[in-house]
Amino acid sequence: MKAENEGHQKIDESLYSRQLYVLGHEAMRRMANSNVLVVGMKGLGVEIAKNIALAGVKAMAIYDPAPVELSDLSAQFFLRKEDVGKPRAEASQPRLAELNTYVPVTVHTESPTENPQSLSKYQVVVLTETSLDDQLKINEFCRQNKIYFISADIRGLFGSIFCDFGEEFSVIDATGENPVSGIISDINEEGLVTALDETRHGLEDGDHVVFSEVEGMEKINDGTPRKVEVKGPYTFSIGSVEGLGKYVRGGLFQQVKMPKIINFKSLADQLAKPEFLMSDFAKWDRPSQLHVGFQALSKFASAHAGKLPRPMNDQDAKEVIALAGEIAKTVEEGAPEEIDAKLLSELSYQAQGYLAPMAAFFGGLTAQEVLKALSGKFHPLVQFMYFDSLESLPTSTARSEESCAPIGSRYDAQIAVFGRDFQDKISNTKEFLVGAGAIGCEMLKNWAMMGLATGPKGSIHVTDMDSIERSNLNRQFLFRAPDVGKLKSERAAVAVAVMNPELDGKITALRDRVGEDTEDIFNEDFWEVLDGITNALDNVEARVYVDRRCVFFRKPLLESGTLGTKGNTQVVLPNLSESYSSSQDPPEKSFPMCTVKSFPNRIEHTIAWGREVFDASFVNPAQSVNLYLSQPSFIESTLKQSGNQKEILETIRDYLANDKPLTFEQCIEWGRLKFEKLFNNDIQQLLHVFPKDSVTSSGTPFWSGPKRAPDPLVFDLDNQEHQDFIVAAANLHASNYGLNGSSDLNLYRKVLDSMMIPDFKPQSGVKIQANDNDPDPNASSGFADQDELKNIAESLPAPATLAGYRLTPADFEKDDDSNFHxxxxxxxxxxxxxxxxxxxxxxxxxxxxxxxxxxxxxxxxALVTGLVTLELYKLIDGKDKLDDYRNGFINLALPFFGFSEPIASPKGKYNDTEVDKLWDRFDFEHNLTLKELLAAFEEKQLDITMLSYGNALLYASFFPPAKLKDRYPMKMTELIEHVSKKPVPAGRRNMIFEICADDRDGEDVEVPFVCVKTRDA
Structure with missing residues (x-):
């Protein structure tokens, strides 16, 4: 046990790596010293417990002595049919314990209400499926004993959560965003700070900053946090600067996170005077209604021996409404103006319902609040939040007391909300899941619980080309340690079939990337039979491709993604909404090459430089050498290209002859010379070109503003940074040549003590790009001297003399801590x-x-996939209005929830015809000739001016008549092959053409694309 605790303190970065970038080491250490109790092991409780276990607390206990019921299987993924009748906690514990070997999971055996002292060993107590009276008792004990308290419940498509973290709860980082920093160009006498070169400072009112390297106001560099008042995107005020001196030049500011203190109120106080977090700004009145509604359900259950209202029972609903009216009179602030009988009737109708996506949504939310309580990281929820997804109720099937009554099925808790007819629709859906990573695992779990594709006509296809890695185990919860190295899609399919055996034989696991190169696998027959597609991808290129396929085949697409505590969901609806590709993410941030090469001022610049040095030292040279050795035409093609031919040839020469090591000791020497060049010689050369006292043409110091004057480093093997570089460089160089490496410092010391490092003398005439907007003086303007290149090429050893010899490029792998990358x-x-x-x-x-x-x-x-699955219900129902659907954006750190209906697809018009620019197209059911195609558009009073297929221009009005005469009689497939010189794939039945056209008035108009059937139709 001691070793396990030590492991907690050290934090297993190979397991928690992705989560560490969200929470940070300090928050993780706090969590690793905390014990958590989760009460209630139905669908919501197990979701919360699963997420807490994956996060890595010290220990977790679960409490639920009630026997497992068959209907629990509608949402509780760690229960099986054979568990019916067993205590829920005992049945759940072994499977929860498998999630994380660092987190022991035990069963709490004492009743929290009968023996509240048993709660004293926990830092957080989470209640689910708990009566309001018991919540009040336990909350009072928790407040008295400084135990963080959370209560959450779901009732059909409704849910609630309440948090009480006691008085003076300290939030150490409310947002989790990286602190912003910047360079200063001025601080005036009133304390107005101006950022350099109109660079946005990114600060908000109330933020705090510290200053450094400010000349003339040295006292301001004392590390004192100063509160910010934003004056504009490039300026902010820090108040009085009296006595701090007069600003001369330079300086940096760095945002610092200041603790925020929150005073929570007890549950009893909050019932009377609730504070609501809005979950949907389009439903302003819901929180007050549901606040009394959930209390009314608890009172109803207390009066009926713990039984909740019956599904779709009007008599029970009337009683709930009456109870809500009485409770509303006790609410001092935030009470509803009048009871919404229709809303609370629906709450009563669904009270016995239990849905997997609602459990996923509130399970993710509640578990995040647990982590906030333990770590102080991110702003907690204050203090009630209610959420509903009534839009997910079906309209294509009727609901009645009879259709929603239990039938002895594992889906009874879902049938209680939607009815049996809709359950049949769910079970006969054909869905395609692209990706089986974190989102894919959660999605499959939700689908298994709701019974998706379990019917005779249902099917699920899931594809993922990746294998399971250790770092996946922290959030891709279907996988266990023995699965590492195995295919994600296959293991995920097996895991959910265990959760719901009715899926056995209904899931097809594939290992293929979805793209143009696999259209023989994901062909037209494959796409056309699908009811919908769900993306669970982590890259934009694949998302765009799937999106375009969905548009072509007019299939709905559910899109989602996460970034730390942020998540988004998008619904793509055929003939209604815009698609994923209709909008683009901002381009990935990059740094100017001049800054990275010579004038870094941020650690991000030096990391980008380090990555470039890695590629230039251990990847590109080895690849060039291998190409030279394996391709006879390599030299000839290199001589013909422009740019860096000389560099390529010199690299090959050095790596095959001059620098080719025979022993590891020579690799150590290579690494030492690399150090000298990069961190001493190159810096000396830069300072020779731009001495520290240089001034610009305007008379200002050259080394000012963003430019920081460097200093050469003097090598010292006892310096840890120097040592790390030499060891990594030597081992990577050895790996290139297939030599065995070493980290024995005695060996390094022996080699380096005997080395002679030549003195460096800066060269005159060397030019260095001084500013990003200036041309690079060293950039090649074209072809190098051919005679010089040929001399280098002739000096290379002939490939025949090195038969079988190859270098090993260091293919970058970030998650292998042993490879020195x-x-x-x-x-x-x-x-x-x-x-x-x-x-x-x-x-x-x-x-x-x-x-x-x-x-x-x-x-x-978990939360994001819950939202996506709520939208899936709507697609299965066939809802056909944009306002039935919701795109979502959430940030659990704040916390913030934003929902909006999907944006309508763009509309256009040609002549008198209105078109949907995204979803409409001109369809032709046979493989017609070019002349027939042009004539067909003439009938539509459209004159095609250009026609293209991919990159091939097939027709243009400016083509000479002789060329057109030959092309007019060609079938479209023949024309494509004639122009592109490539055959149309044999299995392709549809050809997509893009056209430019003029309307009957001769005006250029935007028209839909053209689809023509091939000869294989």
Whole structure:
């Protein structure tokens, strides 16, 4: 047990890596010292417990002595039919314990209400399926004993959560956003700070900043946080600067997170004077109505031996409404003006209902609040939140007391909300899931619980080309340690078939990427039979491709994504909404090359530089050498290209001859020379070109503003950063050549003590790009001297003399801590940072930036997939109005929830015909000739001016008559093959053409694309 606790303190970064980028090490350490109790093990309770276990608390206990019922299987994914009759907690515990070997899961055996002292060992108590009277008792005990308290419930399509973290709860980081920083150009006498070169500072009123390197106002550099009042996007005020001196130049500001204190009220106080977090700004009146409605349900159950209102029973609904009216009189603030009988009737109708997506939504939300309580990271929910998705109720099937009554099925809790007829629709759906990672696992779990595709006509296809890695286990909860290395789609399919055996034989697991190169697998027959597609992807390129397929085949698409505590959902509706590709994410942030090469001022710049040095040292040279050795025409093609031919040839020469190591000791020497060049010689050369006292043509110091004057480094093997670089560089160089590496410092010391490092003398005449807008003086303007290139090429050893010889490129892999990839980039970046006086970054931060890692946490994933599945109900129902659907954006850190109806697809018009620019197209059912196609559009009073297929221009009105004469009689397939010189794939039945056309008035108009059937139709 001692080793396990030590592991907690050290934090297993290989397991928690993606979550660490969301929470940070300090928050994780706090969580790793905390015990949590979850009361209630139905669908919501197990979702909460699952997410807490994955997050990595010290220990978790669960309490629920009630026997498992068959209807629990509508949402409780860790229960099986054979568990019916067993205590829920005992049946759930073994499967929860498998989720994370660092988190022991035990069964709490004492009643929290009968023996509240048993709660004293926990830092957080979470209640589900608990009566209001018991909630009040337990909340009072928790407040007295400084135990964080959360209560959550779901009733059909309704849900609620309440948080009480006691008085003076300290939030150490309310948003989780990275602190902003910037360079200063001025601080005036009134304390107005101006950012350099009109760079947006990114601060908000009430933020705090500290200053450094400010000249003339040295006292301001004392590290005192100063409160900000924003005056504009480029300016902010820090108040009086009297006595701090007069600003001369320079300076940096850095935002610092200040603690926020929140005073929570008890549950009893909040029932009378509730504070609501809005979950949907289009439903302003819902919180007050549901506040009394949920209390009324609890009172109803107390009066009926714990039984909730019967599904669709009007008599029970009237009683609930009457109770709500009485309760409303006791609410001092925030009471509803009048009871919404229709809304509360629906709450009563669904009270016995239990839906997997609602459990996922509130399970993710509640678990995140647990983590906030334990860590102080992110702003907690204050203090009630109610949510509903009444839009998900079906309109295509009728509901009645009879149709919603239990039938002895595992889906009875879902039938209680939707009725049997809609359950049949769910079971006969054909769905395609693209991706089986974090979102894919949660999606499949939701589908298994709701019985998707379990009917005779139903099917699920899931594809994912990736294999399971250890870092996946922290949030892709269908996988366990023995699954590492196996295919995600296959293991996920097996796991959910265990959760719901009715899925056995209904899921087809594929390992293929969905793209143009796999259209023989995902062909027209495949797409046409689907009812819908759900994306669970992590890259834009694949999302765009799937989106375009959905548009072509007019299939609905459910799109979602997460980034740390943020998540979004989008519904793409044929003939109604815009598609995923209709809008684009902002381009990935990049840094100017000049800044990265010579004038870094932020650690992000040096990390980008370190990654480039990694590729230039251990990837590109090895690839060039292998191409030279394997392709006889490589030299000839290199000589013909423009740009860096000389660099390529010199690299091959050096790596095959001059720099080719025979022993690991020579790799150590190579690494030492690399250090000298990068961190000493190159810096000396830069300072020779631009001395520290240089001034610009306008007389201002050259090294000012964003430019930080560097200093060369003097190598010292006892310096950890220097040591890390040499060890990583030597081992990577050895790996290129297939030599065995070593980290034995005695060996390094022995080699380096005997090395002679030549003195460096800066060269005159060397030019360095001084500003990003200036041309690079060293950029190649075209072809190098051919005679010089041929001389280098002739000096290379003939490939025949090196038969079978190959180098091994260091294919970048961020998650393997033993391969020295991140180690090298971290060391190189930090040494570069030390050159320029920039604060260094640890391996963890370097890995995030260099590896372009997407931070992820299980709580957000669970919540987002819950929202997506609520939209799936609507698609299965066949709802055909935009306002029936919701796109969502959430940020659990704040917390914030925003919903809106999907944006309508763009409309257009040609002549007198209105068209949908996205979904409409001109369909032709046979493989007609070019002349027939043009004539068909003439009948529509459209004159085609250009016709293209992909990159092939098939027709243009400006083509000479002789060319057109040959093309007019060609069938469209023949024309494509004639122009593109490629055959139309044999299995393709549809050809997509883009056209430019003029209307009858000769005006250019935007018209839909053209679809023509091939000869294989």
């Amino acid at each position: 991140i180690a090298f980039i971290t060391a190189a970046s930090n040494l570069r940072a030390l050159n320029y006086g920039i604060q260094v970054a640890d391996r963890h931060k370097t890995k995030l930036i260099a590896g372009k890692i997407i931070p992820a946490i299980a709580t957000t994933t």
